[in-house]
Amino acid sequence: MKTLHEVEVTTITGETQKLSAFAGQTLLIVNTATGCGLAPQFEGLEALHRRFKDRGFSVLGFPCNQFAGQEPLSAEGIQETCKLKYDVTFPLFAKLDVNGPNTHPLYRQLKEAAPGLAGLEAIKWNFTKFLVDGRGQVLARFAPTDKPEALVEQVEAALAGKLKPLDSPQPWWASTPSTSVGATIARMLLGLALLLAGTGHLTFQRTEFLAQVPRWVPLDADFVVLASGVVELLLGASLLALGRWRVLVGLVVATFFVLVFPGNISQYVNGISAFGLDTDQARFIRLFFQPVLVAWALWSTGAITAFRSKRSSPSATATPALQS
Numbered sequence: 001m002k003t004l005h006e007v008e009v010t011t012i013t014g015e016t017q018k019l020s021a022f023a024g025q026t027l028l029i030v031n032t033a034t035g036c037g038l039a040p041q042f043e044g045l046e047a048l049h050r051r052f053k054d055r056g057f058s059v060l061g062f063p064c065n066q067f068a069g070q071e072p073l074s075a076e077g078i079q080e081t082c083k084l085k086y087d088v089t090f091p092l093f094a095k096l097d098v099n100g101p102n103t104h105p106l107y108r109q110l111k112e113a114a115p116g117l118a119g120l121e122a123i124k125w126n127f128t129k130f131l132v133d134g135r136g137q138v139l140a141r142f143a144p145t146d147k148p149e150a151l152v153e154q155v156e157a158a159l160a161g162k163l164k165p166l167d168s169p170q171p172w173w174a175s176t177p178s179t180s181v182g183a184t185i186a187r188m189l190l191g192l193a194l195l196l197a198g199t200g201h202l203t204f205q206r207t208e209f210l211a212q213v214p215r216w217v218p219l220d221a222d223f224v225v226l227a228s229g230v231v232e233l234l235l236g237a238s239l240l241a242l243g244r245w246r247v248l249v250g251l252v253v254a255t256f257f258v259l260v261f262p263g264n265i266s267q268y269v270n271g272i273s274a275f276g277l278d279t280d281q282a283r284f285i286r287l288f289f290q291p292v293l294v295a296w297a298l299w300s301t302g303a304i305t306a307f308r309s310k311r312s313s314p315s316a317t318a319t320p321a322l323q324s
Contacts (some may be wrong), residue, residue, distance in 0.1 A: 003125070003137060004019050004106065004110070004138075005018065005111055006019075006020065006021050007106045008105075009093050009104075010076065010093060011091070011092075011148070012063075012092040012093055014075070019106070021301070022060070023136070024134045026052075026134055026155065027129070027132040028058075029060045029061065029062065030060070030127055030128070030129050030132070031064040031071040031123060031126055031127065031128055032062065032063050032127065033063065033067060033094075034071060034073060034085075035071060035073075036067070036071075036126040036127065036226060038127045038145075041147060041148055042085075042086035044147055044148030045088075045147030046059070046088050047148065048148045048149070048155065049089065050089070052159065055159055056134065056159065057155060057159060058089040059091075060090065060091050061090060061092045061093065062093050062096055062098075062104075063078050063094070064095060064096060064097065064098050064123075065095055072209060072290060078095075079092065081245045094212055097127075098123040099123055101226045103298070109138075110138060111143075112178060113137075113138035113167050115176055115244070116243070121167075121178065123174060124188065125144040127144040127194055128141070128142070128144050129142040129148075129153060131155070137166075138165060139166065140153075140163065141156055151162070156314055173251060174245070174247070175309065177302040177305045178304045179305070183300045184300070186296060187300035188239070189294075190238045190296055190300055191235075191237070191251070192236065193236070194232045194235050194239065195232070196238075197232050197237075198231070198232030200228070201232070203273075209225045209228070209229075209274075210222065210225055211272045211274040212263035212266065212275070213225065213263060213274070214262050214266035215266070231256060235252065239253065239301070246301040247303045247306045247310075250297050250302070251298070251301075251302060251303055253297040254294045254298050257290060257293045257294045258292070258294060260290075264286060264290055265287065267283055267286075268283040268284055271283070
C-alpha cells in the first residue's frame with residue numbers, strides 16, 4: 001500500500017524534508033494561493049490546525065501558481081502575507097505544480113489515491129484538500145469550496161481512527177483505477193448518449209423504440225420502453241457523476257446493453273424498420289454495434305483494467321473504504 005511518508009518536499013525556507021517527519025500525525029494537505037478569492041480559508045485552516053494540533057493533527061500548505069497566476073509571490077512574500085494577514089502558524093512549503101507534466105510526486109500520489117468529481121484526478125482549483133492519516137495514507141478529498149470549519153467532523157473521525165484509507169484493499173468492482181483522458185472523455189460521451197436515448201424513450205422516439213420490444217416479452221411493450229428510458233437516464237447520470245464508483249457503473253451499463261440486445265435481434269429477425277434501419281443489411285450491421293457498446297462501457301470506466309488487476313491480485317477482497 002502506498003504511503004506519502006517517503007515523498008520528499010521542500011519547505012518554504014528551502015530545506016528538503018521527507019513527509020515522514022509528520023509520521024503519526026493526521027494531516028490536511030492543501031494547495032494554497034494568497035491571491036485567490038478563497039484565500040480567507042487560511043483563517044479557517046489555521047483555526048483547524050490550532051484546535052487539533054495537540055491531538056496529533058497538522059495542516060500543511062503547498063503554494064501553487066497554476067490557477068490564474070494567483071500565487072505570484074516569492075517564498076518570503078508568501079510567508080509574510082500568511083503571517084501578517086492570516087496569522088498562519090501551520091507549516092508552509094515551497095511552490096509546486098499540482099497538475100501537468102511537472103506535477104510534484106506528492107500530488108501524483110494524492111490524486112491517484114483520491115480522484116475528484118466524475119473520477120477526474122486533476123486538481124480543479126486552489127484550496128483542494130486531502131485528509132491523510134498518521135501512516136501517510138489518504139482518507140478523503142475535499143473540494144476547494146469546502147470550508148475548513150465544515151471538516152471538523154471528518155478530522156475528528158480521522159483522529160479517532162474511524163476512516164479507512166481510500167486505497168485499502170477492496171473488491172475489484174469497487175476500485176478506482178486510473179483512466180486516460182481519452183477514456184474519461186469516452187465515458188462522458190457514453191453518459192450523454194444514454195441521457196439522450198433515455199429522453200428519446202420517454203418522448204420523441206417512443207414509437208420507434210416500441211418496434212424493438214421482442215414479441216415474446218411478457219410485459220406491456222409501452223411499459224418496457226418507459227422503464228428502459230428511466231434506466232438509461234439513471235445510468236447516463238451515473239456515468240457522468242459517480243466517478244468514484246465508475247467501475248461498478250460500467251459493469252451495470254455493460255449488463256444493460258447485453259439485456260437489451262434481444263430487442264436488436266428481434267428487429268432484425270422480424271424485419272422491423274425503425275431508426276432509419278429499413279433494410280435487412282442495415283439491421284444486420286446494427287447487431288455488431290451492441291458488442292461495441294459493451295466494450296465501450298467496460299473500457300471507458302476502467303472496468304477492464306480493474307478486472308485484470310483482480311486477476312493478478314486475487315486476494316484483494318476486503319470491504320471498500322469509507323468516503324466522505
